[in-house]
Amino acid sequence: MEMSIKWELKEMFDSLISAPKYHLALEGCLVMCVLWLLFHKSYKPESTKLTEKEKEELIAEWTPEPLVPDTPSDHYALNPRIVTSKLGKRIVIDGHDCLNLSTHNYLGFVENDKCIESAIKGLRKYGVGSCGPRGFYGTVDIHLELESRLAKFMGVEEAVLYSYGFSAISSAIPAYSKVGDVIFVDEGVNFAIQQGLIASRSKIKFFKHNDVEDLHRLLLEQADIDRKNPKKAKVTRRFLVVEGLYINYGDICPLPQLLELKKKYKVRMFIDDTCALGVLGANGRGVVEHFGVAVDDIDMICATLENAMAAYGGFCCGTSFIVDHQRLSGLGYCFSASLPPLQAAVALTSLETIENNNSVIEKLRQNCQSMHSLLKDIPYVKVFGEPIAPIKHLRFANNTNDHKLETKKLEKVVQIAQERGYALTVARYLDDSEHLLPKPSIRLIVNAILNDQEMKESAEMISQSFESVLNLY
Amino acid sequence: MKNTEQVYNNRRNKSKSIANNGIHKSGDNQRKQWATRNDGLRPHPSWHIVLTCYLTFAILIAFGYINEFLTYIGLKRNKAISETNREGYACLYGTWQSFFTRYIYRRVCDAFSQPICSVPAGNVHVLDRKSDDYNLTFRLTGNKTNAINLGSYNYLGFAQNTGSGTDRVLQTVHKYGIGIASTHHELGKLDIHIELEELFARYLGVESVVTFGMGFATNSTNIATFAGKGCLILGDEYNHASLKSGSYISGATYRSFRHNNMNDLETKIRDSIALGDTKSGQKWKKIVIIVEGVYSMEGSIANLPELIRLKKKYKCYLYVDEAHSIGAIGPNGRGITDFYGCDPNDIDLLMGTFTKSFGASGGYIAGPRHVIDRIRAYTQSAYATNMSAPIAQQIISVVKVLIGETDGTDGIERINRLSENTKYFRKRLKEMGFIVLGHPESPVIPILLYFPAMISPFVRLGLNRGIATVGAGYPATTLTTNRIRFCMSSAHNQQMLERALNIISQIGDEFNIKYLKT
Numbered sequence: 001m002e003m004s005i006k007w008e009l010k011e012m013f014d015s016l017i018s019a020p021k022y023h024l025a026l027e028g029c030l031v032m033c034v035l036w037l038l039f040h041k042s043y044k045p046e047s048t049k050l051t052e053k054e055k056e057e058l059i060a061e062w063t064p065e066p067l068v069p070d071t072p073s074d075h076y077a078l079n080p081r082i083v084t085s086k087l088g089k090r091i092v093i094d095g096h097d098c099l100n101l102s103t104h105n106y107l108g109f110v111e112n113d114k115c116i117e118s119a120i121k122g123l124r125k126y127g128v129g130s131c132g133p134r135g136f137y138g139t140v141d142i143h144l145e146l147e148s149r150l151a152k153f154m155g156v157e158e159a160v161l162y163s164y165g166f167s168a169i170s171s172a173i174p175a176y177s178k179v180g181d182v183i184f185v186d187e188g189v190n191f192a193i194q195q196g197l198i199a200s201r202s203k204i205k206f207f208k209h210n211d212v213e214d215l216h217r218l219l220l221e222q223a224d225i226d227r228k229n230p231k232k233a234k235v236t237r238r239f240l241v242v243e244g245l246y247i248n249y250g251d252i253c254p255l256p257q258l259l260e261l262k263k264k265y266k267v268r269m270f271i272d273d274t275c276a277l278g279v280l281g282a283n284g285r286g287v288v289e290h291f292g293v294a295v296d297d298i299d300m301i302c303a304t305l306e307n308a309m310a311a312y313g314g315f316c317c318g319t320s321f322i323v324d325h326q327r328l329s330g331l332g333y334c335f336s337a338s339l340p341p342l343q344a345a346v347a348l349t350s351l352e353t354i355e356n357n358n359s360v361i362e363k364l365r366q367n368c369q370s371m372h373s374l375l376k377d378i379p380y381v382k383v384f385g386e387p388i389a390p391i392k393h394l395r396f397a398n399n400t401n402d403h404k405l406e407t408k409k410l411e412k413v414v415q416i417a418q419e420r421g422y423a424l425t426v427a428r429y430l431d432d433s434e435h436l437l438p439k440p441s442i443r444l445i446v447n448a449i450l451n452d453q454e455m456k457e458s459a460e461m462i463s464q465s466f467e468s469v470l471n472l473y
Numbered sequence: 474m475k476n477t478e479q480v481y482n483n484r485r486n487k488s489k490s491i492a493n494n495g496i497h498k499s500g501d502n503q504r505k506q507w508a509t510r511n512d513g514l515r516p517h518p519s520w521h522i523v524l525t526c527y528l529t530f531a532i533l534i535a536f537g538y539i540n541e542f543l544t545y546i547g548l549k550r551n552k553a554i555s556e557t558n559r560e561g562y563a564c565l566y567g568t569w570q571s572f573f574t575r576y577i578y579r580r581v582c583d584a585f586s587q588p589i590c591s592v593p594a595g596n597v598h599v600l601d602r603k604s605d606d607y608n609l610t611f612r613l614t615g616n617k618t619n620a621i622n623l624g625s626y627n628y629l630g631f632a633q634n635t636g637s638g639t640d641r642v643l644q645t646v647h648k649y650g651i652g653i654a655s656t657h658h659e660l661g662k663l664d665i666h667i668e669l670e671e672l673f674a675r676y677l678g679v680e681s682v683v684t685f686g687m688g689f690a691t692n693s694t695n696i697a698t699f700a701g702k703g704c705l706i707l708g709d710e711y712n713h714a715s716l717k718s719g720s721y722i723s724g725a726t727y728r729s730f731r732h733n734n735m736n737d738l739e740t741k742i743r744d745s746i747a748l749g750d751t752k753s754g755q756k757w758k759k760i761v762i763i764v765e766g767v768y769s770m771e772g773s774i775a776n777l778p779e780l781i782r783l784k785k786k787y788k789c790y791l792y793v794d795e796a797h798s799i800g801a802i803g804p805n806g807r808g809i810t811d812f813y814g815c816d817p818n819d820i821d822l823l824m825g826t827f828t829k830s831f832g833a834s835g836g837y838i839a840g841p842r843h844v845i846d847r848i849r850a851y852t853q854s855a856y857a858t859n860m861s862a863p864i865a866q867q868i869i870s871v872v873k874v875l876i877g878e879t880d881g882t883d884g885i886e887r888i889n890r891l892s893e894n895t896k897y898f899r900k901r902l903k904e905m906g907f908i909v910l911g912h913p914e915s916p917v918i919p920i921l922l923y924f925p926a927m928i929s930p931f932v933r934l935g936l937n938r939g940i941a942t943v944g945a946g947y948p949a950t951t952l953t954t955n956r957i958r959f960c961m962s963s964a965h966n967q968q969m970l971e972r973a974l975n976i977i978s979q980i981g982d983e984f985n986i987k988y989l990k991t
Contacts, residue, residue, distance in 0.1 A: 050747055058747040059787065064759040067790050067821055068699050068847035077850040080662040086650045087660065104654040111650060119651050119863075120643060127592040127634040128642060128867040129832040131625040136943045138625070139588045141600060141613075163834065164687035166694075166857035176565060191856040195694075198722055237563045266562045296558055306858040310652030312686070321556045325566065327586075328574055335714040336689035337626075337828040343861065346651045428658035430855060433697075 076411075076428070081418075086111060089449050091423050098423035099454060101444050106279055106390050107350070107360050108449035109310035114353065115346045122345030130338045134327070138338035146344050149351055150315055154285055155295045159317035160326045163339040165304030167332030168314025169272050170196040172302055173241065175329040176268075176322075177202045181237040184218055184267065186210065187436045190247050193272055194435055197241075206435065209249065212257045215240075219265045238267040244276030244287030248427070248438045250385020250393050252280070255291045268299040278308025279390060284354045284361045311347035313339040364390060364448035367455065371446045374459035380466045384441070393427065393441035396466065403431075406440040409469050413442060416465040422458055518953055522923050526953040529926050530577075537576030579608050584929035584944055587936070590617060593625035593632045595964030597941055620941040621973045623959040628801040628916050629887045630964030631832035631871050637880065638870035642863045649862035657852065661859035669865045673837060676872050677807060678817045681845035684837045685852070686860040688796060688826030689715045691836030694853035697723035699790075699822070699844070700761050703753070705745055707738060707789075708763040711771060716763055716794060725761075726750065732771065735779045738762070742787050760789040766798025766809040766825075770945055770958070772911020772919050774802065777813045781820070790821040800830025801916050806875050806888040812914070833867040835860045890963035891916060894970060898961060901974050906990025907981060916961040919945070920986075925955045927984055932957070934983075938976045 016024075050058070071078065085092040088111035091100040109115050122142065132138030143161055150159040162168040173196030177183055181202040185193065188209035197204050205222075207215040226233030240262055242253045253271075262269045273286035281289025286303065288295050295301075300318040305311045316323055316330075326333055354361060365388050372387040375394070384393040400406060410426045417424045427443040444462075446455075518526075543549040556565070583604060591598040599618045602611040625632065633639065645665070655661035666684060674682040685691045696719035700706055704725040708716060711732050720727040728745075731737040742760065749756040762784060764775045775793065784791045795808045803811025808825070810817040817823060822840045827833040838848055875884040895916045902909045908921040922928060928944035935942045946955040965973075981987045 055743060055747040059743060062746045062756060062788070064757070064788050064790075067759065067761075068844050070843065071846045071850045075846075075850045077658055077855070078846055080657075081660060082662055082664050082667065083660055084664045086648065087653055087655060088650065091660065093660065102655065102660050105652065110652045110654065116646060116650060119646050123639065123642060123646065123863075124634055125592075127594075127632050127639070127832060128864065129632060129828055129834050131593040131627045131632045131828065131832060135585045136624050137587060137589055137593060137597060137599070137622070137941060139586050141588050141590045144588055164690055164857065166854070167687060167690055170693075178567070191853065195722060195853065199718060233563075235563060237565060268562065268565070304858075306652065307654055310650070310654065312652070312858065312861055319556070322565065325574075328578065329570075331693075331714050331718055332687075332689055336687065337826070337834055340834050340864065342646075342863070343651060423660065425655075425659045428656070428855065430851060430853065433853065 089447075093418060093423055096418055096421065098418060098421050099450075099458065100423050101446070101458060102423050102425040104275070104307035104445060105310060105447050106308045106364055106445070107310070107354070108447050109308070109346075109350045109353070111449075112310070112350070112353070115310060115349045118345040118349040119342045122342035126341035128342065129340055132338065133336060134333060134338045140338070140341045140344070142341050142344045142348065143338060146348050146351075147315070149348060151317055153351060153355060154301060154317050156301070156317045156319065156323075158320040158323045159315045160323050160330065160333060161339060161344070162314045162316070162330070162332050163336055164312070164332065165274065165306040165314035166192045167336065168304060168316055169193055169270075169274075169302040170199065171330040171332035172300065172316045172326060173197060173239075173270065174200040174331070175326050177237060177239055180235075181239065182222060183239045183241060184215060185241045186243070186246075186253065188246050188248050188438070189241065189243055189435075190272070190274065191430070191434065192274075193241055193243070194433075202239075209246075209436075210251060210254060212254055212261065215258070216261060219261060219267070223265065238265070240267045240269045242269075242271060244271050244273040244290075245280060245386075245389055245391065247275050247391060247443075248393075250389045250391040252276075252287060252290070252386050252389065255287055255293055259293060259297055263297070269297075270300045270302065271298055273301055273303040274314075275307060275389075275391060277303040277305075278350075278354060278361065279364065280388075282361070283358045284308065305343075305347045305350075309347050309350040311350060312343040313347065360448050364446070367448060367450055368446045370452065371444075371450075371455050371459070374455060375444075375462065378459065378463045378466065380470055381462065390446045392444045392446065393438075394444055394462065394466075395439060395441045396470070399439065403437075403440060405473075409473055410440055410442050412469045412472065413462075413465045416468060417461060420461055420465070422461050424462075518923050523953050526924055526955075529924060530952065533577050533580075534572075537572055540576060541572075581929035581946075582608050583611070584932035587941075588613070592634050593622060593627055595622055595627075595630065595962055595966070595969060596620065597622040597625065599936060599941055618936055618939070620936055620939050621965070621969050622941050622962070623973060624941045624943040625962075626797070626829035626960055627832065627962045627964060628797075628830045628891055628960070629806065629832075629871075629875075630891075630962050631830070631867075631887075632964075633832070638867065638874070641870050642866050645863045645866035651861055651863065653859055653861060655859065656855055656857060657849070657859050658855045663859075663862055663865070665862050665865045665869070666860065669869050670837075672869055672872055674839065676876055677823065677839050678810075679823065679839045679841075680818075681842040682837050682839040683845050683849050683852075684827075684835060684860055684865070685854045686835050686858055688828055688834070688836035690854055690857060691824060691826070691838060692716050692794065693719040693722060694857070695824075695838060695848055696720055696725075696763075696792075697853060698848045698851045700725040700759070703750065703755065703758040705750070705757045705760045706763055707741055707745070707760060709733065709765065709768075709775070711768050712763060712765060713769070713794065713796070716765075720763070732768075733773055733776055735776055735783065738780075739783055742783065742789060746787060760787070761792055761821075762789050763792045763794070766793055766795040767802065767912075767915050767917055769797050769917055770919065770949055770956075772915045772917040772958075774798070774812070774912040774915050775809065777809050777815055777820075781815060784821075785819075791819075792822040792824065793820055795823060795825035796836075797829055797917060799825040800871075800875065800888075801891065802914060804888070804892075806830070806884070827864075827868050831868050831871045833864045833871070835864060835868070887963040891961060894963065894965055895961045898959065898970060898974070902977070903989075905974075905978050905981060906987030907977075908988050910956070918959040918961065919956040920959075921988070922955050922957060922984075922986055923953060923988075925952075927986065928955050928957070931980055931984065934980050935976060938979070940973045940976050 130138045147159045170192045177200040179201045187206040276286040278284040302316045304314040375383045414424045588600045601614045601616040670682045692715035700723045702724045710729040799808040826836045873879045910919045932944045943958045
């Protein structure tokens, strides 16, 4: 044994001596490289240790930006039109008494005597504020009553009441959809939904406004991704968020086709009926009643009580399994004070009124259709929106694509209308924050308390105002 | 240190001149001394308490798993987890979240969300409920319990349904109605909002104020107007959910510092400025420090003088959320700046809500005119309905009382009564041997229970015997620092406080939670 080891060593030594010089040099370099790699200090970019002196210098030379940049003093928000009366049928703006064509008072309940009476009763019984969130003695019996009545009205198991319409949908979406989930959204949704999408941190896929084919394409893409990774697909939640009646467009979502896709691809559907509650459907139950679809097929319906119901707050309704979750996870529900009882009282009265008698909804629909046909005939004006929708977007027929110019022209129309006694408003958006900024328009809102004469005169006035502005520019 | 008696006498002498709307510089060195004291720190629980707490949760979780197993094999039916008409859909809830709700929270949820049927004043009528299916659903029995209200945020006692303020609100209901159905940027701005904003700016001593319809939304929609990508927000670790939500939505980077720990904050500021944003390699555009005036679960008060010193030294911006401190602390009830005698213009943005001390709803942001103008123009609340007119009137009435313009000395009397009640209640609880958290002058008074199992029995027993209290446990607090919280109100008189203290002492003896009793 020893002999063979000795022999091998000798062989190695011999081959070392007899190897060509360049071979030895190369091997020598390689050995040096290996030694260097083993022993040199590794590069750690995070642990840049600064000395105290260096830190002080950096701190001294750091100049932060101002807290906010300057705002132009002629910004419309800094020169608001001040209202000094009830925002009912007529409204006093900057001293002018005008016919109200701009607030979301669809059913005219702002001036309803019964609503005012119930507000006063609520005030006399409960005071003003509820002084606490729902979890800590802020739940008043009137909230429970309102929730059960809303659930009954919408034909669902349970409703969760929020104290602000904006936070109903923007708290509901992040309560269910988390990191890793996918949400398919119509790109024309309102800002509250967009906020909810950002807060949810999920993957957002926008499809073209009311374009079912585009949604189908996105769903097929998602199905492909799911096929590649079935394990992940099983735990990825998928949601579809649409509005019943779009506030930015005045049109209605194609619910039956969306439902087909929803069932085929197992996507949960949330509908925001902010503008559809009290408007669509024979009894005002929203877009679900309008299309005659089973409400069980929809996972959750959110709506606000601030428009047709002339109160405050919002709600989300659906099956208890889905909706009850928000009582612990809806940020706007758990961490916010509850709805002041007097506002809940008004909502209850409005709800009772439309439950007992849906004639006001019928009247609203007739008014919307009349107004639509009156406006359609105006040559310089293009009307956007469904005939039965109370929201009508008015734009100049020959629209330039200059956002600023169009806005200026429309603001002039609004000014002329106000001088003549009609309250209109340009639809206002946060230009830099919207996902898809709609083109400038006047958002005209038809309500149930207008009569035919007033609508005719309004249409004439709009025609004249648009004409005079066209002549100016 | 001046004794308490002297402080009260000084305050009473000052109150006589308040009638002329004079603002008093409290300038209390005493307060500044208190600010440097160890408030917010609590004695650490001993090992056997910690062990028992974890054991409690372990037992609950074990039972939960047994229940799950029984449901899985079909021996038990659980309505709460069955969903019909949704076969093939991905599971809606994450496993731990729904497990916690079903098997831990559900057991104790009768101690939360109790409905009331009266004004949430000093006394409140709580409706009795019963559950026939282990807390899944409740039905009202038709009876009610009259209890001393230690749970509602009614610091100055303005939750009332009579009085001159209520009459004015009534008139406003007739004049403006309830609903507005329009936003800030369209036709939602009423003359009463302008009046409220100007009055409130005068009350706070700042240049400009903007008001919003909801307190939560005030934070979540407005932080984005002054902070965005490339900015750093340093928030206290116990900041409210609305602040964290607003910070996330703004796109800024959010980092937290240890609760009320100014040394930790200073270290983090220094490191952040020196190193910048390590992800992008750029310097931070600006650094905003976000704190609360009074923390609602801890009862502690932010160390404002130190925060102002830090912010000035390092050129940062300071945003203070005064939801629980406006109206509730300070000799003139003007919040944390009044409490410490600091200049409100030293703080870049003062935010608050009208729900607590003003008995209304909504929120506001106050500060220099050019900043508030920016917020007015770019607030995301521009899409939300503006505040209702009667609510605005309620706030106007309350502010006028507080500054002495109406109802004479009623305002200052309420503020003094709240302060006296707070001090008395804390003193008595400490004497009884409870671990009382928070600043000595904070009207939010939590006592430590440690054990989660004690929260709901305490609340239930308390209600049976006549006090309405609030229990707080995981996840609002850590696993081992479960607590009961009392909120003081100037609507409480001496007899009510005595009665409440007796009941709390009784329950404390029964539960053995007077940890500091010698």
